[in-house]
Amino acid sequence: MSVLVGVLHGPGTAPDIATTTAEVTHSTTVPRCAALEGTKIPASAMTLPTNGGRVVSTAVMTSLVSGETVKYCQVGLAIHPVDASAPDIKTKLALPYGWNRKALMFGGGGYNGTIPDLRQNVPFGPTDKPAPLARRYATFAGDSGHQESPEAVPSLDGSFGVNDEALANFAAGDALKKTRDASVFLIRRAYRANPAAVYFAGGSTGGREALVVAQRWPKAFNGVISAYPAWNNLSEVLGLGYLAHVLSRPNAFPGPVKQTLLYDSVMHTCDDVDGVKDGVISHPAACHFDPHTLRCPRGADTGPSCLSVPQIESVTAMSSPFRWPYRIASGETQYPGFPFLSGADMRTPFLGFGVTAPADPMPVTSGYGMQYWDQWVKYFLTRDPHHNALDIDPRRPGKWLDRISHLSTIQDRNNVDLRPFAQAGGKLLLLHGAADELVSHRSTSDYYRRVRDLSGPDAARTFIRYYLVPGANHANFGTPAFAAGWDSLSALERWVDKGQAPAHPVVTDQNHHRTRPLCVYPDWPMYRTGDPDSASSFVCTR
Structure with a gap:
């Protein structure tokens, strides 16, 4: 659209984008x-x-x-x-x-x-x-x-x-x-x-x-x-609440060292599923990483080189769908989980797991999502700023189900x-x-x-x-x-x-001076031949 719009709608309505080609008299590009x-x-x-x-x-x-x-x-x-x-x-x-x-x-x-x-x-x-x-x-x-x-x-x-x-x-x-x-x-x-x-x-x-x-x-x-x-938004909040419960269990929280271990292990397993080892997983759906390969001997936490059974359960919960066993008014039934087993960068823990386990009161060092859940419980759900968010179980919300269902019509x-x-x-x-x-x-x-x-x-x-x-x-x-x-x-x-x-758009990695094709979903960029830092070396495939 290359011409000015010169029509304001009548009283009681606000001007949506009109299609008239009329110019507005005395218009200017200098604000008064x-x-x-x-x-x-x-x-x-x-x-x-x-x-x-x-x-x-x-x-x-x-x-x-x-x-x-x-x-x-x-x-x-x-x-x-x-x-x-x-x-x-x-x-x-x-x-x-x-x-x-x-x-x-x-x-x-x-x-x-x-x-x-x-x-x-x-x-x-x-x-x-x-x-x-x-x-x-x-x-x-x-x-x-x-x-x-x-x-x-x-x-x-x-x-x-x-x-x-x-x-x-x-x-x-x-x-x-x-x-x-x-x-x-x-x-x-x-x-x-x-x-x-x-x-x-x-x-x-x-x-x-x-x-x-x-x-x-x-x-x-x-x-x-x-x-x-x-x-x-409501569906994700329920998923975050479930993860807050899982990560708050005894010995279930993988600290930053364990998160780095997981990230490095995922990259080692899946980095080349798109045809090239370059620190980027372009086809996350093809990354089939089993966290049990990191299991500590006898399942107990024995140090930074392995995951305990409770930690494996937490990692698996993070990357798996959370389905709630009840109906909500928005019609949503699940949140699909996060791609932590698909190459997500564990070096940004604030957005993911955080660096400390969820608790009451919720630590500012817990993950962003855990803090988001805590605020939602206190002010959206219960409207009680003193309510312990970990007392609400998204799998079994009890008396809060009607309120959750109502909020879903606003937030989803x-x-x-x-x-x-x-x-x-x-x-x-x-x-x-x-x-x-x-x-x-x-x-x-x-x-x-x-x-x-x-x-x-x-x-x-x-x-x-x-x-x-x-x-x-x-x-x-x-x-x-x-x-x-x-x-x-x-x-x-x-x-x-x-x-x-848009035709054949290209996205740039602004930290490493490399490019990739932006593929229309569900296509993804597969490496063929040539410079792995150049988008021209990749082809969108399905």
């Missing part, structure tokens, strides 16, 4: 920053119920973004809740001078609670390409409707969950549409024009949010980048009918690292298969591409085997603007 100060945003500008909003700050800023000096107007605003006891949704916009007439919204992470950096790149974005703001996108993001405590571990404060409106803003994604509508309202005020296109990009919780906007508001965004999405964003999004011209790029320690790539593959099955393979190809990135972990955290970088935003722009779907 001072004119936005104190602007009130009427509730009618948002499609979901609010008490309106207000600009609370404006400032002309100059920042170095992707190595380039960018001048922009930074706008802070607050969107007011219907429930006076709920927090505001706090939002920021960066409105660049020399606007490219497009906008991009960033998603959050974990339990959110802070406003993402508007100068950042998209998830798995390359370091040698400009971030959206440097491309003169108007960028914006919100805190999803609550503010985390300064004392909390970043993105791990679930205390807002005691308020229903705050919970819906975060878990159901209501804050996304409110933030989008209010931001587009201000973009129009600043430039006297609607953006010609609006995109969304997010990873993890932000990846779930990316799928939420495509599912719930198919006309609100022209293109979406969803990376390692925690789309089935599992609508796979993206045909309205496709019919509106929307395009979706879906990415996941094959060595993700925090959100299972198997879960994203499951979602993609459901979308493809419902839409039909041919129809799905017109609006969605899913790439499983070999060796990449969660958000390039720590020292991944493959630090993924791909210019997905340019690919999305070409698809939306020109109808050119």
Whole structure:
């Protein structure tokens, strides 16, 4: 889409992306920053119920973004809740001078609670390409409707969950549409024009949010980048709770030394299943590693060179599906387990096992997922901040089953009918690292298969591409085997603007100066011949 949109919808509705070619009179690429100060945003500008909003700050800023000096107007605003006891949704916009007439919204992470950096790149974005703001996108993001405590571990404060409106803003994604509508309202005020296109990009919780906007508001965004999405949030929480129980058993926790042993053993067994030993497992489904090969003599823990029977049981539980023996309202029945036996990098323990076993109170040195479970039990499930999370068994939740089932309707964003999004011209790029320690790539593959099955393979190809990135972990955290970088935003722009779907994309390992082909799932890159650091030496195969 290459022309300006000049139509605002009538009262009571917010402007979705229209298809008119009319130009807006007196439009400009220079934001009227001072004119936005104190602007009130009427509730009618948002499609979901609010008490309106207000600009609370404006400032002309100059920042170095992707190595380039960018001048922009930074706008802070607050969107007011219907429930006076709920927090505001706090939002920021960066409105660049020399606007490219497009906008991009960033998603959050974990339990959110802070406003993402508007100068950042998209998830798995390359370091040698400009971030959206440097491309003169108007960028914006919100805190999803609550503010985390300064004392909390970043993105791990679930205390807002005691308020229903705050919970819906975060878990159901209501804050996304409110933030989008209010931001587009201000973009129009600043430039006297609607953006010609609006995109969304997010990873993890932000990846779930990316799928939420495509599912719930198919006309609100022209293109979406969803990376390692925690789309089935309730289902994953149940899986994490089960693992917290398993890892808290006596002598069951494999410490960092044992985790490194496991990682090295998996790599030794499976590194060459894709045709080359290069520290990257490109075909995790073909990795058949048996943890019992590491069993200590007589099954007891006798040192760093082996795993005890309880530790083997923990490792096996981590990498196996967790199926609950009851029904929940979302219809989900399992979480598929993590690829710890498929080459995941044990050198980033915070995202996986952690360095200490789960306990009560939950240590900040336990895995991220264990802490996420602890916050969920305290504030989403029981709404009792003193409740011991290890007292809740996801296999046998007892009196908490009805509450779990209700939460599944809010947290499991599992609508796979993206045909309205496709019919509106929307395009979706879906990415996941094959060595993700925090959100299972198997879960994203499951979602993609459901979308493809419902839409039909041919129809799905017109609006969605899913790439499983070999060796990449969660958000390039720590020292991944493959630090993924791909210019997905340019690919999305070409698809939306020109109808050119991604063709033979290549992903770069930004730590080791090597490349791999990005293969459309379920294809994976097999080494054939030549330089193993070059994508041209690999072929996508099935």
